[in-house]
Every structure is written in structure tokens, then in C-alpha cells.
Amino acid sequence: MKIKNIIIVFTLLLSLAGNAQTSFSDRAPLDSVPEWVKEKVTPKEYEIWKTMSSVFYIDYSILKTELSPERKQEIYDGLKKICEGIEKGEFSHRVGTGFTFAKENPIDTTFQWKLCELTQIDENIQLCKREASVYQSVHSNSVELVCTVWYIYNSQKKEVHIVKYEISPNGSHCKFQGGMGMVYQKNLNRLQGSYAGTFRYEIGGRKYCDQLEKSFAFSIDK
Structure with a gap:
């Protein structure tokens, strides 16, 4: 069937x-x-x-x-x-x-997660926005996929509430079709995510189509 x-x-x-x-x-x-x-x-x-x-x-x-x-x-x-x-x-x-x-992929912990926004709600609670380039075309440094995540972190309880996350293409004539997900791993105090899909883009009049599947993670304390 x-x-x-x-x-x-x-x-x-x-x-x-x-x-x-x-x-x-x-x-x-x-x-x-x-x-x-x-x-x-x-x-x-x-x-x-x-x-x-x-x-x-x-x-x-x-x-x-x-x-x-x-x-x-x-x-x-x-x-x-x-x-x-x-x-x-x-x-x-x-x-x-x-x-x-899907088969388990190696988890990439080398991405550079930039802290874009930080709002201190009280002594222990923060609203954070982080982003990182999670894929870059081998044909151009200016064509990439950027992951952004917003979350609330309680440093006293070591708890995270994920507010929102998204993955978006950066570059001209780019389109990503697929999906992603993120979870908080309390035992490791880190956010882990993955994405999979098709990334289409154009460079110098030539069209490219990359099939992608990637897992990644970063520590909340960094």
C-alpha cells in the first residue's frame, strides 16, 4: 500500500x-x-x-x-x-x-549564534533573540539560510520557553521550501534544531537547487 x-x-x-x-x-x-x-x-x-x-x-x-x-x-x-x-x-x-x-544526522555545534536582542525582564528572566547562518552556498558567500529564534530564559530555574523560530533565505532570487523545528534540551541546557528542504537560488543568471537536511545546537549560556 x-x-x-x-x-x-x-x-x-x-x-x-x-x-x-x-x-x-x-x-x-x-x-x-x-x-x-x-x-x-x-x-x-x-x-x-x-x-x-x-x-x-x-x-x-x-x-x-x-x-x-x-x-x-x-x-x-x-x-x-x-x-x-x-x-x-x-x-x-x-x-x-x-x-x-529521518535518519539521525550529526549535530553541528560550530555555527556562530549572534545575540541580536536581549531584554532583561527581571533579575533571572531574559527575552532573547539569536540568529545564525546555518547554510552557505559554495558558489557565493552572499547566498545563505539564516535561522532566527526568540526565547525566554529563566537562569535561576534553567528553563527555556521558545516563543518563535524561523528559517529564511538571504540573497537575491532565493527561495527555501521545507520546514524546521527547535526544542530545548534541559539536561544539556541548549537549544537544538533541524531543518530539511529545497533551497533554490540564482547566481549570475545560473540557477541552483540544493537538497538540505541539517541538525544543529547551541548552549544557552554562551
């Missing part, structure tokens, strides 16, 4: 509605979780998969791989957010859609 596919690029967070048709070898019918999945997860995790299965044809093959504690937490943090949306009816138009996970 061929079904439309949703790819979770770095866990959740990023839900990309793909146009490609695909079939899953480890998927199950709607409202059904395979018995082997129940044996591999905790009762709370099983309830998450049950909620997910009410909307999606899920590819469970991710559970057959060795997951680091950080990767596992990232996955379930993302799934919890999707489940919250399911319970609110936000995914009712996605019933019967395929759901899978």
Missing part, C-alpha cells in the same frame, strides 16, 4: 508533509500498535504510540535501532507535542498519513 509520508526530521519537531509515496515494512493499521512495540517501551511510552496511531500509519522501525538517551528523549519530547495537537484536533486532516523518522 502506498501512502503519503510525514518525515520527522529530528524528532518531532519538524513535521514535513512529503510528496513522495512510500511503503513501510514496520507500520501498522490505524488505532493499532504492534505487540513487539509494547514489549520494548514503557507503559507511558506505549500510550503515546497509541495516541499517534489514531491518526498516522506509523513506521516503528526506529524502535529497532540503538538510541542514545539524548536521542530517545528528543524523540519522545517531540511525540508528546504532536499528541497534544492530536488531542486538540489539530491533525484531523492528517488521518491516514504515513509517519516515519
Whole structure:
């Protein structure tokens, strides 16, 4: 059976509605979780998969791989957010859609995150805006993708609330089609994100099309 596919690029967070048709070898019918999945997860995790299965044809093959504690937490943090949306009816138009996970990419921590704005709300709470160039064309230094994130940071509680994030092209005749997501990893006190999509641009009358998929992270304290 061929079904439309949703790819979770770095866990959740990023839900990309793909146009490609695909079939899953480890998927199950709607409202059904395979018995082997129940044996591999905790009762709370099983309830998450049950909620997910009410909307999606899920590819469970991710559970057959060795997951680091950080990767596992990232996955379930993302799934919890999707489940919250399911319970609110936000995914009712996605019933019967395929759901899978992209392979794990190395996390780039070398991007230079510029602090653009800082508003001190009180002694411990700050509203911050940061941005970084997360992709640069090999054909021109002036053609790039810039990620911007706004968040509220409580330095006393070591908590972050992400207000907004976006990824935008910088350069002439540029267009990015895709999506991105970001989460706060409290145990590492950092923001982690990823994006995937198609970046089209023109340089000197010549057109380029780059297929991109990238994960990145930066420490809140830096």
C-alpha cells in the first residue's frame, strides 16, 4: 500500500508533509500498535504510540535501532507535542498519513549564534533573540539560510520557553521550501534544531537547487 509520508526530521519537531509515496515494512493499521512495540517501551511510552496511531500509519522501525538517551528523549519530547495537537484536533486532516523518522544526522555545534536582542525582564528572566547562518552556498558567500529564534530564559530555574523560530533565505532570487523545528534540551541546557528542504537560488543568471537536511545546537549560556 502506498501512502503519503510525514518525515520527522529530528524528532518531532519538524513535521514535513512529503510528496513522495512510500511503503513501510514496520507500520501498522490505524488505532493499532504492534505487540513487539509494547514489549520494548514503557507503559507511558506505549500510550503515546497509541495516541499517534489514531491518526498516522506509523513506521516503528526506529524502535529497532540503538538510541542514545539524548536521542530517545528528543524523540519522545517531540511525540508528546504532536499528541497534544492530536488531542486538540489539530491533525484531523492528517488521518491516514504515513509517519516515519529521518535518519539521525550529526549535530553541528560550530555555527556562530549572534545575540541580536536581549531584554532583561527581571533579575533571572531574559527575552532573547539569536540568529545564525546555518547554510552557505559554495558558489557565493552572499547566498545563505539564516535561522532566527526568540526565547525566554529563566537562569535561576534553567528553563527555556521558545516563543518563535524561523528559517529564511538571504540573497537575491532565493527561495527555501521545507520546514524546521527547535526544542530545548534541559539536561544539556541548549537549544537544538533541524531543518530539511529545497533551497533554490540564482547566481549570475545560473540557477541552483540544493537538497538540505541539517541538525544543529547551541548552549544557552554562551
